[in-house]
Each structure stands twice: as C-alpha cells, then as structure tokens.
Amino acid sequence: MDAEATEATQLMTRYCAGEAAAFQALYALLAPRLLGYLFGLLRDRAAAEDMLQLTFLKLHEARGSYVTGANPIPWTYTIAHRTALDELRKRKRARVRLTGDGGLPAEPAAHVTGVPIEAHQDQADRATPEAARNAVAALDRLPEAQKQALLLTKVHGRSTAEAAMIAGTTPGAIKQRAHRAYLTLRQLLSKEGEPAAPRLTKEAP
Amino acid sequence: MKPDELNDGLPPERLQPPAPSPQLMAAVQQMRPVRPRSRLGAFAAVAVAALAIPGFVLARHALRLDLGALPRGWVVAAAALWASAFAVSLGAALIPARGDVLPAPARGSRAGLGAVLALLVFGLCASVEAPGISLRPEDVHMSLLGSAGHCARFALLMALPCLVVGLLALRRLAPMGGARLGLALGAAGGALGGLVLHFICPIATAGHVVLGHVGGMALAAALGAAALPLVRKR
Numbered sequence: 001m002d003a004e005a006t007e008a009t010q011l012m013t014r015y016c017a018g019e020a021a022a023f024q025a026l027y028a029l030l031a032p033r034l035l036g037y038l039f040g041l042l043r044d045r046a047a048a049e050d051m052l053q054l055t056f057l058k059l060h061e062a063r064g065s066y067v068t069g070a071n072p073i074p075w076t077y078t079i080a081h082r083t084a085l086d087e088l089r090k091r092k093r094a095r096v097r098l099t100g101d102g103g104l105p106a107e108p109a110a111h112v113t114g115v116p117i118e119a120h121q122d123q124a125d126r127a128t129p130e131a132a133r134n135a136v137a138a139l140d141r142l143p144e145a146q147k148q149a150l151l152l153t154k155v156h157g158r159s160t161a162e163a164a165m166i167a168g169t170t171p172g173a174i175k176q177r178a179h180r181a182y183l184t185l186r187q188l189l190s191k192e193g194e195p196a197a198p199r200l201t202k203e204a205p
Numbered sequence: 206m207k208p209d210e211l212n213d214g215l216p217p218e219r220l221q222p223p224a225p226s227p228q229l230m231a232a233v234q235q236m237r238p239v240r241p242r243s244r245l246g247a248f249a250a251v252a253v254a255a256l257a258i259p260g261f262v263l264a265r266h267a268l269r270l271d272l273g274a275l276p277r278g279w280v281v282a283a284a285a286l287w288a289s290a291f292a293v294s295l296g297a298a299l300i301p302a303r304g305d306v307l308p309a310p311a312r313g314s315r316a317g318l319g320a321v322l323a324l325l326v327f328g329l330c331a332s333v334e335a336p337g338i339s340l341r342p343e344d345v346h347m348s349l350l351g352s353a354g355h356c357a358r359f360a361l362l363m364a365l366p367c368l369v370v371g372l373l374a375l376r377r378l379a380p381m382g383g384a385r386l387g388l389a390l391g392a393a394g395g396a397l398g399g400l401v402l403h404f405i406c407p408i409a410t411a412g413h414v415v416l417g418h419v420g421g422m423a424l425a426a427a428l429g430a431a432a433l434p435l436v437r438k439r
Contacts, residue, residue: 020234024225170380
C-alpha cells in the first residue's frame with residue numbers, strides 16, 4: 001500500500017471511530033481527486049461539485065460497510081462513479097434544467113479542461129486551446145466504459161487493479177478499454193482535421 | 206501538439222473542491238462511532254442463514270432409496286462438489302479480496318459460472334445409477350421435463366434463504382457489478398438446493414440431474430443476477 005493509501009486507511013479507521021477531524025482530513029485528501037474524476041465524467045463543474053457532496057454523504061452513510069484495514073480510495077471512486085452514473089441517467093430523462101426562477105443555470109468561468117481560467121493561463125504555452133477543446137470533445141464521444149478506463153488509468157494515475165476494482169471489472173478489461181479509448185481518441189482527432197494527430201504510444205515519433 | 210500533451214485536453218487530475226456542504230457537516234457532527242465490517246462477517250452470516258432450511262429439510266426428509274447402493278466414494282465426491290460450489294460462489298459474492306472494501310464482481314461471475322459449468326460436466330459425465338434401485342422419471346409417472354421442473358422448483362426454494370439474506374447483505378455493498386455478484390449469490394443458493402437434492406431425489410438419470418438439479422442452480426443464478434441490481438441501495 002502506498003503512502004496515500006496508508007494515510008487514507010488510517011483516516012478512515014479514525015472516521016469510523018467517530019472523529020469528525022478525521023473526516024475533514026479525509027475530505028481534504030480525496031475531494032480534489034474525486035472532483036477531477038467527476039468533472040471528467042460529467043463535464044459540468046456545478047454538477048460535479050454536487051455529486052462530490054453526494055458521494056461523501058453516501059460514504060458517510062455507508063461507513064459501517066468499510067472493512068477494517070482496507071484501502072478506502074478505490075471504494076470512494078466506486079461510490080463517486082455510481083453517483084455520477086445515476087446523475088447521467090437523470091440527465092437523459094430531464095429535458096431542460098432550470099434554476100428556481102426558471103432561468104438557465106450559470107456556469108462558473110473555467111477553461112474547457114476544467115482548470116480555472118487564471119490557472120490555465122500558466123499552461124497556455126503547452127497546447128493550443130483548440131487542440132484541448134478537440135481532445136475534450138473527443139473524450140466526450142467515447143463510450144462510457146472506455147472513458148472511465150482512460151480517466152482512471154491515464155488521468156488519475158490509478159493502477160490497473162484499482163481501476164478494475166472501481167469499475168467492477170477485470171484488470172485485463174481495463175487495459176483493453178483504455179487501449180481502445182486511445183485508439184478511438186486518435187481516430188476522432190484525426191477525423192477532425194488535427195494537422196498532426198498525436199501518436200498515443202511512448203515509442204511514437 | 207506533442208504526444209504527452211494530449212492530457213492537456215483531458216480533465217485535470219485534481220480540482221480545488223468546495224468546502225463540505227452544511228448538510229454533510231451536520232451529518233458528520235452528529236455521527237456516532239461505527240464498527241467496520243470484517244472481511245468474513247457477511248459470508249458467515251449468510252452461510253448460517255442459508256444452511257438453516259436445507260439442513261432442516263435434510264434432517265426431516267427421507268433420504269433417497271438408492272443411497273446405500275451407490276458407490277460411497279461417488280456419493281461423497283458429488284456432495285463435496287455441490288458443497289464446494291456453494292462455498293466458492295458465496296465467498297466470491299461476499300468476501301472482498303485482501304485490502305479491498307467491496308467484493309470483486311468479475312471474481313463473482315467467474316466463480317458462479319464456473320460452479321454451474323463444473324456441475325453440468327459432472328452431471329453429464331459422472332452421473333451414477335444403482336441398477337434396479339435408482340429411479341427414472343417414467344418410474345414415477347413423470348416426463349423428463351416434468352421431473353426436472355419439479356426438482357428445479359425445489360432447488361429454487363432451497364436457494365431462497367441464501368438469496369434473500371445475501372441480497373440484504375449486498376444491497377449496499379454492490380454499487381458496481383451488482384448483476385455479477387447476484388449471479389454468484391444465486392449460484393451459491395442453487396448449489397445448496399442441488400446438495401439437498403443429491404441426498405433426497407431418487408431420480409438418478411443424467412438428463413434429470415442436469416436439467417433439474419443443475420438447471421435449478423442456473424435458474425437461481427439468473428434470479429440473483431436479475432434481483433441484485435433491482436434491490437441495490439442508491
């Protein structure tokens with residue numbers, strides 16, 4: 001178990017023992033990653049923040065299901081993923097989302113990658129906004145399972161085994177889905193007229 | 206755009222999260238200590254509940270007439286196979302791997318399907334009859350399908366306690382892969398039904414065993430796979 005997992009395990013144990021401070025520390029440890037993951041799935045910052053709160057509420061209600069000594073990080077990702085899936089299903093059913101006064105909900109200012117506008121300026125020299133937009137648009141067109149595998153393994157740095165546990169499948173299936181996601185992304189980006197569609201393997205030129 | 210810069214287009218790994226909501230903090234402030242689960246707790250509880258009714262039936266019901274005439278080794282081997290199918294499937298459905306919180310759905314479906322397949326092969330290739338003592342469906346004035354349906358219903362009935370108690374245990378533990386864990390749970394219950402039938406069902410033909418006993422197990426597995434996603438706690 002790595003240092004982060006060990007810390008999360010200790011915090012979860014103290015949280016189950018009734019320490020509110022341990023919850024705060026666990027929230028500080030996991031919330032940034034979970035929010036990034038939820039945002040990747042939902043592509044809506046406000047909805048991702050709502051789902052984050054709901055994820056922790058569910059975690060709180062289910063804390064008695066925690067197994068002593070287990071790594072809680074894949075479990076929290078699983079809860080977050082299921083919460084996001086439920087939200088996506090609701091969205092498919094809902095025709096239009098309105099605020100209380102009947103208007104459209106305001107979107108917080110953020111770059112298409114989800115990084116706050118100010119922070120994104122620092123990265124501006126790394127990739128053009130158009131390339132980033134294309135990549136995100138292509139990501140949104142991936143099948144749900146491929147998108148999840150790509151986000152977990154390539155963006156969030158989860159191991160294949162952890163990603164498999166989160167997705168409820170085998171490590172082999174995760175590897176296959178991530179590989180297919182890369183191939184699909186590459187194909188989509190090529191179709192959209194990227195002058196130099198990136199090769200997605202390390203040995204690529 | 207360089208290859209590594211594709212990630213610039215993907216969502217960032219970390220975002221600055223909002224503070225916990227007042228509703229969440231209120232729940233946390235009011236919390237009481239809870240005792241975390243042990244890895245084997247749910248397995249033990251469901252196994253005890255699942256074994257109660259089949260155990261009672263075995264104790265009260267007359268054993269099959271040909272039991273003494275069948276090879277003892279075969280009787281023990283077949284019983285061990287049914288019992289192993291129960292234990293392995295139930296373990297896969299309820300016991301998380303070391304270091305994990307949730308049971309692994311992929312392991313559940315592998316164990317459940319593997320158990321059904323192993324018993325199917327055993328039923329087809331290793332069914333044994335005691336000539337003149339073991340019965341055939343026609344001896345009890347039933348067709349093959351009629352007798353198989355009768356035993357499959359019985360196996361399903363024996364699987365119910367395992368399914369119900371297991372579903373209660375899993376409903377909040379299976380946020381992902383519920384159908385596959387349900388399949389393993391149902392297979393475990395069905396294997397228990399098959400184990401009881403192994404000792405009380407007097408019809409020993411391979412066709413009856415495969416269709417009625419293993420078929421009952423497969424039906425229980427299908428029932429579990431259908432039921433768990435429906436009862437999963439949201």
